Amino acid sequence: MYTFVEFFQNNLTIYLSSVFLIGLVVGSFLNVVIIRLPIILEAGWKKECCELLEIKKNKINSDKVFNLIFPSSHCPLCKYKIKISQNIPIFSYLLLKGKCKNCRKDISPRYPIIELTSAVLACFTAFIFGVSLQAFFAICLTWSLIVLSVIDFDTRYLPDNITLPLLWFGILISTFNIFTDINSSIFGAIFGYGILWTINFFFRIITGKVGMGHGDFKLLAVFGAWFGWQNLAPVLILSSAIGIFVALILIFNKSYDKNKGIPFGPYLAFSGWLSMIVGGYVISAYLNFII
Numbered sequence: 001m002y003t004f005v006e007f008f009q010n011n012l013t014i015y016l017s018s019v020f021l022i023g024l025v026v027g028s029f030l031n032v033v034i035i036r037l038p039i040i041l042e043a044g045w046k047k048e049c050c051e052l053l054e055i056k057k058n059k060i061n062s063d064k065v066f067n068l069i070f071p072s073s074h075c076p077l078c079k080y081k082i083k084i085s086q087n088i089p090i091f092s093y094l095l096l097k098g099k100c101k102n103c104r105k106d107i108s109p110r111y112p113i114i115e116l117t118s119a120v121l122a123c124f125t126a127f128i129f130g131v132s133l134q135a136f137f138a139i140c141l142t143w144s145l146i147v148l149s150v151i152d153f154d155t156r157y158l159p160d161n162i163t164l165p166l167l168w169f170g171i172l173i174s175t176f177n178i179f180t181d182i183n184s185s186i187f188g189a190i191f192g193y194g195i196l197w198t199i200n201f202f203f204r205i206i207t208g209k210v211g212m213g214h215g216d217f218k219l220l221a222v223f224g225a226w227f228g229w230q231n232l233a234p235v236l237i238l239s240s241a242i243g244i245f246v247a248l249i250l251i252f253n254k255s256y257d258k259n260k261g262i263p264f265g266p267y268l269a270f271s272g273w274l275s276m277i278v279g280g281y282v283i284s285a286y287l288n289f290i291i
């Protein structure tokens with residue numbers, strides 16, 4: 001029987017183009033998650049605080065529905081409701097020349113950039129893993145990492161709502177040996193969290209400061225769960241190297257903010273993604289070569 005899989009295997013261009021188009025559409029949704037998830041989470045925390053402190057009347061909580069679907073997409077400046085025909089990834093931005101149709105103010109170029117990144121990285125991942133179950137899971141992880149990186153960059157926070165499901169899901173797929181075996185996955189999750197927790201613990205004792213967020217521990221645990229403990233060292237070394245490099249550039253440019261620090265999540269996400277693409281052993285071999 002001629003299956004979909006065989007069809008795509010024989011028509012790689014159609015396969016990669018399809019992934020690219022799906023990547024654009026998903027990228028459009030990733031933009032919504034990146035903007036709205038931190039707002040939804042903050043509103044939830046404020047509500048919990050008010051309940052805990054028994055503050056009945058508060059101006060923070062309105063009854064307006066706000067989630068990932070409602071209200072529908074609108075211009076953040078003039079609240080103009082964006083029609084579906086004006087919400088086509090990349091093309092609408094180009095067609096409208098990067099301006100809101102109603103108020104003519106600039107639309108952030110970040111929207112098309114994230115859409116394009118989502119499509120290109122998904123396409124590249126599909127190219128590496130071919131037509132396979134691995135490709136499907138790797139693409140889903142890629143999209144999640146884009147969201148985590150940008151949210152961490154914006155807010156210095158990696159939401160549990162994304163890291164924890166990824167962690168459990170990594171262990172679940174390892175029972176089917178998708179990227180690694182179940183033992184490597186479980187040890188990976190435990191050590192991934194444990195290594196950064198330990199480093200942070202001693203850092204806090206010595207310096208009295210909090211070096212990194214717990215979200216970073218969970219993200220490294222995600223990579224451990226998905227690709228096994230064997231990948232942790234290369235991911236950690238590469239992300240630290242990038243982090244130190246970026247910090248040095250910022251200090252050199254005098255734009256380093258001591259209080260804010262630098263978000264570690266994006267470097268961790270990039271290193272984990274790279275280790276998924278080329279395999280941790282390649283990064284290890286390369287690091288051995290240059291150090």
Ligand SMILES: [Zn+2]
Pocket residue numbers: 075076077078079080100101102103104105
């Ligand atoms: Zn507008």
